[in-house]
Amino acid sequence: MSFLIVSPGRDPKAWIKALENHHPGLNIYTYPEEHDKEEVEFALAWNHPRGLFKNYPNLKVIASMGAGVDHITSDSEIPEDITITRVIDDRLTEDMSVFVMAQVMDRIRDLSLYKEQESEKKWNPVSYHRIEDVKIGIMGMGVMGTAVGKRLAKNGFPVKGWARSEKEIEGIDTYHGEEGLAEFLEETMILVCLLPLTPETENILDKDIFEKLPKGAYIINVARGEHLVEHDLLEMIDSGHLSGAALDVFREEPLKEDHPFWEHPRIKVTPHIASMTKAESVVPQIVENYERMKENESLKNVVEREKGY
Structure with a gap:
C-alpha cells in the first residue's frame, strides 16, 4: 500500500516531511517519479494532470491539498468509485x-x-x-x-x-x-x-x-x-x-x-495569498483519513461529487 503526492509546480518536500512525522514508515511516492501504480491507494493532489488517476486501478481516495476541490472535480475521467476529500482547517x-x-x-x-x-x-x-x-x-x-x-x-x-x-x-x-x-x-x-x-x-x-x-x-x-x-x-x-x-x-x-x-x-x-495551506497544519487530518481508509471506516470532509464541494 502506497501514498502518492501529485503537485506539479509545487515543491512537495514540506508535505513529505509532515507525512513522515505523523506516519513514520509511510511509503510515499511523488509524481512523476517511477512507481508501481497498482500499489497506490491514496493520493494527495493539487492541479494534477487531467486523466492521470484513471491509470491507478486500486486508488480509493484523492485528498485535496487545500480547501478548494475544483481542481479535482473538474477532471471528468476520475472514476466514480474514488472518494474525494477536502481540507477544513x-x-x-x-x-x-x-x-x-x-x-x-x-x-x-x-x-x-x-x-x-x-x-x-x-x-x-x-x-x-x-x-x-x-x-x-x-x-x-x-x-x-x-x-x-x-x-x-x-x-x-x-x-x-x-x-x-x-x-x-x-x-x-x-x-x-x-x-x-x-x-x-x-x-x-x-x-x-x-x-x-x-x-x-x-x-x-x-x-x-x-x-x-x-x-x-x-x-x-x-x-x-x-x-x-x-x-x-x-x-x-x-x-x-x-x-x-x-x-x-x-x-x-x-x-x-x-x-x-x-x-x-x-x-x-494580490497573488492568491488570502489563505495559504500549511502542510504541518493539515497533514494530521489527511493521515487520519488514510488510516480510516485502511480500516474501511467512513472518511472526514468528503466531497459530494454531484454538488462539486
Whole structure:
C-alpha cells in the first residue's frame, strides 16, 4: 500500500516531511517519479494532470491539498468509485477572515488611496464610511464564508449571506437560490465572493450581478478566478457603476504582465495569498483519513461529487 503526492509546480518536500512525522514508515511516492501504480491507494493532489488517476486501478481516495476541490472535480475521467476529500482547517479559515477584514477596512478608510497620494506627495483628505453604514454581502456560506461573515458581524458590520440552499446563521441575514439573489444584492455595498467553483457558479460575477448592486459597490473575490467575467468587471468599473475591486484569484496564475488589472487604478491585485495551506497544519487530518481508509471506516470532509464541494 502506497501514498502518492501529485503537485506539479509545487515543491512537495514540506508535505513529505509532515507525512513522515505523523506516519513514520509511510511509503510515499511523488509524481512523476517511477512507481508501481497498482500499489497506490491514496493520493494527495493539487492541479494534477487531467486523466492521470484513471491509470491507478486500486486508488480509493484523492485528498485535496487545500480547501478548494475544483481542481479535482473538474477532471471528468476520475472514476466514480474514488472518494474525494477536502481540507477544513481552522488556521485557513482564520487567515481568510483576517484577509477579508483587512480588505474591507482598507476600502472603507481609503488606505490604498492615501498610499498613492503619499507617493505623489498629495495632501487630499476624503470622507470615509463608518462600519455600521457599510452593508456587506457574502456569496457562499460554507465554512469559510460563514467564518468571514461572523468576523465582520462581530466587528459591527451589517452582514448578509447568500447560498445555494437555505441556511440559518446567527447574526447574519441569509438568502438562498435564484429567488433570493436580487434581494441579497440590493443595498450590498461590498460584495465578497467565497463560493465553491462549480459549473453553476462559474462566471457568476458578471454584468447581470453587478447591475443589481447599488452604484458605487465594491467587489472582493477570494474564491476562484473563474467566478469572475473579467471584461464585465472592467466595463462596470470604468462606467462608474462599481467603485473598484480587490482580487486575490485569477483565471490564469501568475497573472500575465500585460493583464489590464495590473495598472487599473481601481483594482487591487494580490497573488492568491488570502489563505495559504500549511502542510504541518493539515497533514494530521489527511493521515487520519488514510488510516480510516485502511480500516474501511467512513472518511472526514468528503466531497459530494454531484454538488462539486
